[in-house]
Structures are given as C-alpha cells and as structure tokens.
Amino acid sequence: MDKGSKIDEIIEERANGDRIITRARYPHVFREGLDRSVVEEISEIKGEPEWMRRFRLKALEIFNSKPMPNWGPPLDIDFNRIRYYVLPDEVKARRWEDLPEEIRETYEKLGIPEIERKYLSGSVAQLDSEGVYANIKRQLEEKGVIFLDSDSALKKYPDLFKEYFFRIVPVMDSKFSALNGAVWSGGSFIYVPENVRVDLPLMTYFRMNMMQEGQFEHTIIIAEKGSYVSYIEGCTAPIYNVTSLHSAVVEVYVKENAHVKFTTVQNWSRDILNLSTERARVERMGRMEWVSGSLGSRVTMLYPSSYLVGEGATASHLSISLASDHTWKDNGSKVIHFAPNTSSKIISKSISLKGGTTVFRGLVRIPKGSFNSVSHVQCDALILDESSRNFTFPHNEVYEESATVTHEASAGRIGEEQLFYIMSRGLTEDEARSMIVLGFLDDVMKEIPLEFSLELNRLIKLKISELGGTG
C-alpha cells in the first residue's frame, strides 16, 4: 500500500477542514516497525502540539534504552514487526447511524444490541486506534463531566490534559509505559467536577481489528473532590494467528472523598500480548475500586496499583483471571500505603485449565509512618487439569508497627466430594463443574456489572464444557 500518498491526502483534507471519507478500509496502514519518523508521523497526523511531539520522541528514547523485563512470562516480541498506528476510515462519528455498517455489526455480535446502547450513559467506542464513536449524554455535559477520547481531550482541553498526562505513571516507569508514551493513541479521558456523582457507569468498548496491530491507548480519569464515577472498559478481539501487542496506560486520580470504580472485562484473542500499566493515586478519604475479569490473550502482564497518598484512603482490587490453552496470565495488584489509616483489600481468583498458567504477583507495602494501616490479601486458585499451573508470588512489606497485614492463599482442584454431591442431585458433570467454578468466582463476580457478568458466566461455562469429562 502506498502509505506516503495516503498520509499526504489525509493531512491535506484535514487542513481543508473536511471530514475524511475514503473508500479504503484502512487508509492508514503504517509500515511495521518503530523509529523516530514513525513517532513524528503519528504526531503530525494527529495534529498535536509541539510539546506532545517532543514528549513522544523523549519517550521513544527511554523505550529504546530500557531493557526487557528479566522476570515474568516468556515474552518474544519483535518490535519491528508491529504496526504502531492505525486509523479507521471514519474518524469521528457523531451519531450511531453515522457508524459504518461493519462496525455496528461487530458490536451486535459482541452482544450489545442497539437498544441496549440507549441505556449506556455515553460511550466512546474505540475501533482500532482511534475513538470512533463519542456520544455524551446531555445531562453529563450539563454537570460539567468531560468524557472524551484522549485525542480529542488533548485538543479541547490541552492544559487539563497536560496536567495529568503521565503523572502517576512516569514515562520511565517501565519499557512498556515508555512505549505507550511514544505511540499512544486513543483511550478515554474523564473529568468529573467537584461533588458530581455520575450515576450511570461510563462505558467504552475496545476492539482490535487488524492483524499485528498495536493498540496503545492512554486513559486518564480525574475525579475531583467528593465526586463519584464508575468506568467500564470491555475489550474483545477477533482471533488472528500472528502476535499483536496491546500496551495501555491507565491513570486514575482520586481526589479527596472521591470514589472511582474502574471495571475491565477483557477477552483478548489468543494471539495478543497484553502488557499494560494501570495506576491510581488516591487522596484523603478517597476510594478506588479495581474490578477486572480477564479471560483471553496469549500473555497478560497486568498489575493494577493503588498509591494511597491521603489519610483514610482505601483501595480494593478484585480480579478474576482465567488461563486456558497454554496462555499465561500474569496478574497481580500493588498497593502502597503512603498515609496513615489507609486500608486495602486484594482478592484474586484464578483458574487454569488446558495447559494455562496463572500467576499472582502482589505487593503490599506499608512504609514507616502509615499508622494503623490495614491490608488484606487473598488469592485463590483453581487448577482444573494436570497440565495447568498456578504460581503465587505475593510480597508483603511492613515497616510500621501499628499496621496489620494479613495474607491467605490457596491453590487446588475441584474436590471429588463436591462434584459427587452436586451430581447426586441430578446434574451432569459439566454442569456440576461449572457450578463449582462459578461459586468459586462468586465473591468477585457480584462486583462486576450485570451485563458483563452474564457474558463472563457464559464464557466460563463454555471453557469448562470444552474440557469435557476428562478434566
């Protein structure tokens, strides 16, 4: 594909202020690989300010200088075989009807009937690397809530964006946060003003359509004093057989007395490497809740973290992960109690089957001076067959006398007696198995919004039944 001329065309059209309409399905297919020129092109196409261009280039330098992590799951990424930017043919659609037929169809296949979207308070549906659909309900706008895709937010609210961009996750945090800094594109930007409660959850669907395409969204959530927001991110991707890379950064700022609930339901396809960074900064009496259900992907390395910087801040991390078909789920949670009277709760449930590996890597650190901080960590694992594995690597560090940290974990199989008992009630082995598994997940499942937990339930039942009677 003649890339150069396409870019020129688009830049030209953009300069004319026209909406871009092209026949090509993917007008912008970058060459594979990553260097300065790619980063500069991305920045140029997006029409970004100078500081962002410089920031991207700096991030690229950091990315190149950082080594790959020498721990964790096996990662064999050829960074030169990944496309770092894709632009769907529709840049921005104002109304549902403006969305291309194809995209609407995919959404329907995902189980989101058109009627249901009306219940969604507003949605930024991300198709490939660009927010395609941005629909914000009027009442939210009236309340002063900003819910945009990150690219639009950068244009509309440059100062606000700059203030919070790569603050809690420093760009030099890890190789992959630097990568996101260099090539980020899309993601959500949410700003909730003081004392505003957003009653309906804000939702977005992520989707990756092109083979070997990277998706590097950058999500920022700012909850001002006394506000409440619940954000739901759902990710699915169709199955391709060449490795794709997903490396997002999520930054959540929870101000005094604010409450943020961040829910991710993730079902990447089996080819995707999901190496994301998620972090929240919680101020005085703030509350941060992470809820995640993670099912797909070839390798996931995802450790949502909460920095409790204000007195009385709390964090809760609930996660479900399921690894099957030789995939590797490396999940965990990190909570650092920087302030007194803070509390945290981490509950992780993992299931491995059909050669899958689940790993829990957790860190709870209570530095000196964080009086009376309390933390509880619980990680349970269920292993459904011989070839699957579970590893648990928690780190609990306490440097403060008055703190209390408790940790418990268990790993094991489905008890024969349990199975027998349920089967004696007239259920088949499959049904009994999935009933036990769902019961095992129940603590976390009930925190996941209904439509997602239904979807998850369906998916888990499907996975269990694939095992057949041999499991």
Place this chain on the structure above:
Amino acid sequence: MISEDDIERFSRSRYEPEWLLNLRKLNLRKFQMFREKKISDSPIERSYTKVDETFIEEAMENGTGGSFREEGEYFVIDYTSGGEMDVKSSSLKYTVLRSMQNALVDFKEDIIKSMEDPRDEWSALSNALWSTGVFLKVPSDRSCERVIKFRVIYPSKPLIKKDVFIIGSNSHMQFVEYSQVKDGFRGLEETYLDIGKNSTLKHLTMVDGNNSHIISIKNSSLGNDSNDEWYYALKNLKNGIVVTNSVLRGENSSIIHRGALIGKAYEHYDVGTNIYHTGKGTRSDSNVRAALKDFSRSVIRGRIHISSESRESNAYFSGNSLLLSENAKSNALPFLEIEGDGAQARHSATITNLDYDQLFYAQTRGLDERESRNIIVEGFLDPVVRQILIYEGTRYLIFND
C-alpha cells in the same frame, strides 16, 4: 570470585580424592549458574537481603579445624581448635558419627548423594568449598535410641562447613543442636539430611548468634512414608539467612517445620522455607514466627512447589510476624508454585502488632507490663518454645528478655 583453579589448589592441599574434587568443581559451576539464572519469580526477590560475601575467600584460607569431645550428655563439636574429630561412644551403638573427612572413604556413596544436586546457590557454594563438618549415619533397622545432643561452637574466623546426616530405612532418630557462636563469626553451613523409607527424624536447632553473620542451609530428602519434624529457634544473629529445602520425593512422606525467632537491635533475619512435593500423597506443614524488637527486620519466605506428578498432596505454609517496636520491619513472601491439579496448597501470612487488649488482660491478672509482654510473646512463639521446654527444660528464647 573463586575459580576452578582455586578449588583445585584447595582440594589438593587437603589430599582429597579425585571424585570429590570433581564434585566440588561441578558445584562451583552450579553456583555460578544459580547466580546468573534469569529471575523468573519476582523482580525484587533478591533485593531484601544483602550478603557480605568477603567471608568466602577467607574461609578457604582458614582450612580445616574442629575437635570432638563429650561433656556430660552433650557431644561438643568445637571448631575453634583443631584435633580429633572421631568419636567412639558406647552409647551410640550402631550409629556412626565421624568428621566429614574421615567419612570420605567408607561412606563415599552417601557423600556423593549429598553433593550431587544442590537446590540453591548457597548449597552449591558450600558443596564446593566445605572444609569441615560432621557425618552421622543411622543404619537401616537400627534406630538411635538416645537423643543426641550437640553443642556446636563456632570460631570467630570465617568457616564453611557441611554436615551430612543419613538415616537408613525403618529407623528413628532424634537430635538437638545447640549452636554457640563466637563474636563476629561469619560463615556458611549446610546440613544435608537423607531420611530413608519408613523412618522418622525429629530434631531441634537453637542458634544463639552472638552478632554473627550466618547462612544456614538445611537440605532434606525424604523417602517413602518417612517423616521429618524440625523445630528451630534463632536469636542474636546480626544477619541470619536460614534456608530450608525439603524434597518430599517419597510417597506419603511428610514434614512438619516450626521456626521461631526473636529479633532485636539492627538484626536482620531472612528465613526461607522451600518445600518441593514430588511424591504422591505427601504432606507438609510449616510455620515461621518472628517477634521483632527495636530496629530488627525479618524476611519470611515460603515456597511450596508441587510438581505435576505429585497427586493427593497437601501443603500448608504460614508465616507470622509480631512487631514489638515502632521501628521493627517485616516482609512476607509466601510463594506457591503448583503444577497440575493433583494437590491442595494453602498459605497465609500475617504481620501484626501487639494486641493491647491482651496486654491489658494480662496486667489485670497481676503481671507487670514487662511480664505481660513476655507471656504474650512466649505464647506467640509457643510451637517452638514448647519443644525447647521438652528437650532442654529452659525458656531459651525468652529467659533473658
């Protein structure tokens, strides 16, 4: 760092057989391998404890030493002086007790077995460089009726030693080890325990560190239906690294480990319990308890590894820390590595402070604050303290609080 030539010179100067030299070289290579190994578990796992490794070369220069004598009910192993290391005590009957060097000829097979497969870098290093140690063997079907009590006296100069305890099948043994350490000792010691099928071993280790830096490794290998019960208590170690590697290779073998430590001043303890379940129907139950005063710090590690061939196994590890001062610190790293669906493993870890309700309650019963604290700490360390009382009749850990 030590090279193979150094090992060769060291071994030749001690007139050691060729096979031992080769084993030492193999272990040195393994040591380097462990060092270079990709960290796959945790990026910060190794950052908790820093080890001053200068003692290694000094220990090589110091060479052999050690004498052996009986004092009342104790066998005293004194590494401060050279001398005769063999004992022929009529009370031991069939049990063989020798120095490692004197066991090289008669018990070659046992020593090879103890050196073939080191589980971690420290075991490999001690295999490569040990200069002295004790060899004990209880033959099959000949239980050692007497509770053997060792008093081990460590010198002030660096030392690397290796002990080998072989328990044959269908036998039974109990021993108590009481380590007295001279001020400022730095060293590495490894104990290899091989418990044959249908045998039991119960042992108690007490270390009074006297400001020393000790790396103490216990490797045990259990045969079918065997049992290993170990209680250990540590105190006064400036820098104490205690690692247990237990391989439950036999069917229905089981272990019970109970550790207790009291930290004070700027002491640093790193206690690791690694349990590898490979046999069917194996059981393990381990518990480490640390009471920490002043500026002391503990790192409690646990690693339960259940391999896929192990079926119907059950493992439990728990680590508990009690912080008694505002500057005490504790880290808990209880790891689980489970392969396959054949087993159940659980672990728990708690880090808490002194319960003031308990303190108040004890005081209403007429105890003063110091006594109440002691009684709570003693209760906390009870699983080990009780065993010490059974064998020694003293409240070893608490009495000089």
